[in-house]
Amino acid sequence: MIPIRPNVLRMEPYSPGKPVEEVKRELGLNRVVKLASNENPFGPSPKAVAAVKKAAEKMHIYPDGAAYDLKSALSKHLDLPASSLMIGNGSDELIHMIGLILLGCEDDEMIMGDPSFSRYDPTAQLGSSKLIKVSLDKEHKHDLPAMARATTSSTKLIWIANPNNPTGTIVRKAEFDKFLSDIPDDTVVALDEAYFEFAEHVLDYPNARDYVVAGKNVIGLRTFSKAYGLAGIRLGYGFGPEAVIDAINRVREPFNVNCLAQIAGIAALEDEEHVRKTVENNRRGIEILAGAFEKAGAKPCESFANFVYADLGRPARPVFQALLERGVITRPGDVLGDPNCLRVSVGTEEEMQIFIQELEEVLSPVVAR
Secondary structure (H helix, E strand, O other), X not given: OOOOOHHHHOOOOOOOOOOHHHHHHHHOOOOOEEOOOOOOOOOXXXXXXXXXXXXXXXXXXXXXOOOHHHHHHHHHHHOOOHHHEEEEOOHHHHHHXXXXXXXXXXXXXXXXEEOOOOOOHHHHHHOOOEEEEEEOOOOOOOOHHHXXXXXXXXXXXXXXXXXXXXXXXXXXXXXXXXXXXXXXXXXXXXEEOOXXXXXXXXOOOOOXXXXXXXXOOEEEEEEOOOOOOOHHHOOEEEEOOHHHHHHHHHHOOOOOXXXXXXXXHHHHHHOHHHHXXXXXHHHHXXXXXXXXXXXXXXXXXOOOOOEEEEEOOOOOHHHHHHHHHOOEEOEEHHHOOOOOEEEEEOOOHHHHHHHHHHHHHHOOOOOOO
16 A cells, blocks of 8 residues: 555546647548647747757756746846746646645635636645635636635635636736735735737736736746747746745756756747747637637637637537547547537648538538537
């Protein structure tokens, strides 16, 4: 008998989208389109690729544990002091560490939306803390009034993904400001802005950076995985009160971000044209995918991310499976929080046209429901 903590055994392993090569092997397909993981269809910045190739010659040397150069670049990019920044092996690691520093017993409470990003759940479970999930509102947005009502003096951490994953919806500045005024001053709110670059053009979008500058108990999280196209190298960052940054530095691994990721991040920040092209393409892609779902009789959410989440009005798993057998990988709602929904990432023009064609085939009367 191995005495593994009971709360660990209650945790569910993360279920990632199927890799392209695995689908090809399993189904004997030559053409597979992956629109499941919200990746950048343009790939990484050419500047980041060149920087990584050059830096690869020094892989035998430990990375800078403090990530000084990357923090300096981010400090300039965000107009924030480096002392308020934290760097992670993807923002997933930062989510994990935020839970470690804030949650630690059964009396602690953590609140999140439902459905929302699945990696928030383990932060409460690992800390043996009470996990409170508040259903999204009828527009598939975070129900901030309900979340405020669920907050107590024991609430240590509240997660708000903005834009939300899996729905792509956002909360607006006025409602977020009201939310902050309705919860205890010592409750920490983590604004997960993984899809920030796709939403920042919205005039009343609440930027986590502004709340950190104002001295609020707010943590902002962002990533290089989406708009910057660096998902495979794992690089995320965050900013918040200096007490939070100090605690993160106490619990993180000594060299938690590898040297290639740090170099790639610096180069990617410099390539503003790559991000601009990505965001412009994304807006067109959202319109194309939303239109395809509407034509098929589904109800897509208004998305401010790089994917579209649609209610099919029936179980989405058979639709997901039928698309998969036709070489199109999507994300079914039963693993995201709503079994009637399907999430599809923006891809290239060709990839999206393939999806639309196959969706029409799958949803035709010929296919059994």
